[in-house]
């Protein structure tokens with residue numbers, strides 16, 4: 459499935475990733491193709507284990523594909539020098555608690571990319587960049603001397619955002635930015651990410667379980683299910699008119715303000731658990747084992763990818779037939 463734009467920041471072609479685990483192979487990604495235009499943020503949604511982080515990590519060079527290729531700004535990702543790669547792309551980790559050393563000061567954390575990637579030595583230039591990075595992520599200069607242990611989860615997340623954008627990357631992968639954050643701070647973090655992307659001219663790839671935050675930040679969305687893209691298109695089209703039964707299910711979850719992310723994840727994970735009682739299939743649609751519409755054709759044959767409306771692709775024999 460190829461969602462095509464001009465001026466591509468990212469092109470993923472026929473990407474597969476296999477992990478060997480305890481004598482058997484896990485297919486984390488299965489023949490994924492995706493094209494992302496510059497400055498058009500994309501969200502990758504799907505349940506636990508669907509391959510979102512693997513796709514994000516490969517797309518910014520943190521992991522190597524088993525098959526296929528990735529072009530970043532038109533250049534094969536494997537051919538970047540390390541220094542050049544980390545000035546072009548950054549990855550914001552999903553766990554701000556694990557990613558920030560509690561003994562380091564904010565100044566030390568933010569200084570590292572300035573020293574090792576941008577090679578900035580002049581102290582006044584450094585200070586200016588540090589303050590700019592803090593301000594644009596919603597924190598004041600006073601944070602420079604705070605230690606990791608002094609920061610709340612939301613503040614840690616903002617420091618990770620500041621650290622990523624301080625090098626002015628063109629492409630940033632943001633892995634589950636709100637999972638470990640209080641529900642009430644979720645929108646603020648999403649707003650900060652969106653503003654930073656716009657301010658620094660970076661395209662974001664947002665990885666999330668939570669389809670509700672997608673329209674706040676991403677123009678496009680790709681839905682992953684068991685390592686395959688099963689639907690991709692403009693966010694507004696997919697939320698208004700989901701065509702794959704799985705996307706229909708995702709789009710139907712309307713959390714109240716009282717529901718936190720963990721609750722949404724529980725719903726999705728419980729839904730995914732049903733799979734475990736069903737014999738896994740090698741052929742056919744990967745969703746057939748739990749799809750309410752599946753018939754013998756879906757079990758035996760792999761569904762084609764069709765363009766159901768302009769720039770709205772779905773991999774299903776019965777697009778749009780499932781309603782909740």
Ligand SMILES: Nc1ncnc2c1ncn2[C@@H]1O[C@H](COP(=O)(O)OP(=O)(O)OP(=O)(O)O)[C@@H](O)[C@H]1O
Pocket residue numbers: 477478479484485486504505506507508509510511512513
């Ligand atoms: N380093 C690894 N070694 C072995 N298996 C892995 C590794 N990384 C991922 N996997 C497996 O690949 C599959 C996809 O994992 P991935 O983390 O990409 O999914 P995800 O959709 O991001 O899940 P989550 O939302 O829980 O982070 C899973 O079955 C996972 O167990």
